[in-house]
Amino acid sequence: MNTIDPRIHQALDGDLPLEGVPAELRPVVRRIAAAADLLAAVGPAVSLESRVMAEIRRPAPSRSRRLTRWLASPHAITFRIRPAWSLALATAAAVLMLFVARGGGPELSEHEGLAQFVGRFPDAQSVHVVGSFNDWRPRSLPLEDQNHDGVWRTTVVLPAGIYEYMFVVDGERWVTDHLAERLVADEFGRENSVVIVRPVRR
Amino acid sequence: MKLSVALLALLAGPLAAQSARARLEGRLPSAAIPAVDSLVQLAFQEGLPTEPLIQKALEGGAKQVTGPRIVAAVQVSLAQLRDARALLARAGDRPPPLPSEVTTVAWALRRGLPAPVVERVVAALPHAPRAAAMHAIADLVAHHFDPDSAAGLIIDAVHHGLQRERLLDVSTAALHELQRGHTQAEAIGLVRQALPNVPGPPKPTRGTVAGARRPGAAASP
Numbered sequence: 011m012n013t014i015d016p017r018i019h020q021a022l023d024g025d026l027p028l029e030g031v032p033a034e035l036r037p038v039v040r041r042i043a044a045a046a047d048l049l050a051a052v053g054p055a056v057s058l059e060s061r062v063m064a065e066i067r068r069p070a071p072s073r074s075r076r077l078t079r080w081l082a083s084p085h086a087i088t089f090r091i092r093p094a095w096s097l098a099l100a101t102a103a104a105v106l107m108l109f110v111a112r113g114g115g116p117e118l119s120e121h122e123g124l125a126q127f128v129g130r131f132p133d134a135q136s137v138h139v140v141g142s143f144n145d146w147r148p149r150s151l152p153l154e155d156q157n158h159d160g161v162w163r164t165t166v167v168l169p170a171g172i173y174e175y176m177f178v179v180d181g182e183r184w185v186t187d188h189l190a191e192r193l194v195a196d197e198f199g200r201e202n203s204v205v206i207v208r209p210v211r212r
Numbered sequence: 213m214k215l216s217v218a219l220l221a222l223l224a225g226p227l228a229a230q231s232a233r234a235r236l237e238g239r240l241p242s243a244a245i246p247a248v249d250s251l252v253q254l255a256f257q258e259g260l261p262t263e264p265l266i267q268k269a270l271e272g273g274a275k276q277v278t279g280p281r282i283v284a285a286v287q288v289s290l291a292q293l294r295d296a297r298a299l300l301a302r303a304g305d306r307p308p309p310l311p312s313e314v315t316t317v318a319w320a321l322r323r324g325l326p327a328p329v330v331e332r333v334v335a336a337l338p339h340a341p342r343a344a345a346m347h348a349i350a351d352l353v354a355h356h357f358d359p360d361s362a363a364g365l366i367i368d369a370v371h372h373g374l375q376r377e378r379l380l381d382v383s384t385a386a387l388h389e390l391q392r393g394h395t396q397a398e399a400i401g402l403v404r405q406a407l408p409n410v411p412g413p414p415k416p417t418r419g420t421v422a423g424a425r426r427p428g429a430a431a432s433p
Contacts, residue, residue: 116421116424116425116426118421124416124420124421124424126420140274142267142271143427144427145235145267145270146239146267146270146271146273146274146275147274148274150427151427164425165420165423165424165425166424166425166426166427167424167425167426168427170377172319172343172347174267174271184275191351192323192347192350192351192354194319194322194323195322196271196275197268197284197285197288197289198271198272198275198277198281198285200275202271204323206344206347206377206380208377208380208413209377210415210416210421
């Protein structure tokens with residue numbers, strides 16, 4: 011254990027003049043005195059406790075500030091995936107992509123097309139389209155009033171060709187589609203509408 | 213070989229009759245079925261298409277028309293098919309005419325095309341199918357275009373390389389010119405100048421295709 015010469019203590023305490031200290035000890039006395047002066051100039055030391063309490067008393071940062079700080083600061087993200095799960099995820103993603111690319115709905119062959127039927131029947135409870143494309147079966151192809159605005163519609167996939175049809179409202183009232191571009195006498199005293207289905211390539 | 217062909221021909225008639233009768237059973241008054249069935253048989257024996265007759269009978273049954281009116285309507289349809297076949301022969305189509313072409317010509321006559329115009333189109337377009345051409349002309353005639361001018365425009369379109377459903381775009385283009393305020397003659401002139409560049413129909417949207425469904429039974433007439 012090092013001990014300090016008692017004459018240095020006495021010189022620092024002012025009990026012994028500097029000249030009374032041996033010459034080899036005087037630089038040590040001077041350095042210690044200078045260090046003591048420097049510590050006195052810094053002021054009183056801040057304790058750990060007071061620093062912690064100050065941090066606690068400071069108001070918490072807002073949520074947006076914390077989010078900004080979180081976004082700005084770097085983070086390490088680690089994925090741990092089992093190979094079987096990753097394969098299943100990749101398959102699901104591929105199926106989803108295929109579905110989105112196709113747009114859903116039925117697949118049309120090159121000899122098929124779409125026929126859209128639209129009619130306005132505000133008071134109808136049901137509307138069906140009946141024609142040569144469904145062997146004139148009265149209840150096989152319903153239209154829908156999805157918006158409840160009295161406009162009934164459906165879209166049907168049919169082989170390309172020419173078809174005659176009529177609407178059947180509430181199961182009993184046969185109505186010609188006068189929005190159709192083509193009409194033809196039905197030999198029963200009424201007119202059938204005519205739809206020409208063109209092949210559609212998607 | 214000849215024997216098997218003869219046997220097939222002998223069997224085809226009764227089989228066709230059976231299938232027609234099966235489709236008619238329960239769909240029209242039972243008293244009308246034998247008469248309709250005999251008309252279908254007759255058409256088959258004459259080499260005419262039978263599907264338009266069956267469709268007409270089914271239509272009458274669905275509309276709850278009386279049996280005699282259904283039979284009368286089927287007789288009218290049979291007469292139209294015979295007229296159509298005769299017209300095809302007059303226009304120079306090689307016998308026997310294709311059933312689809314007989315049906316097409318019968319359609320054209322039903323839609324009000326004058327027989328001489330139909331003959332002219334058949335002669336000018338020797339290669340089937342002519343259905344789209346006939347309907348394109350009929351569409352124009354329905355909007356008071358001169359039948360001869362309308363037929364001339366569609367025949368020109370064929371000579372410019374347009375075929376099948378693209379011919380419907382020609383009549384649509386002429387009708388658009390009419391809507392823009394031109395006279396029928398001006399509309400035909402404008403479209404003829406533009407041939408073969410007539411706009412096609414808009415492609416169906418993805419949503420339209422996605423919402424489409426298939427009917428239970430589909431039979432093109």
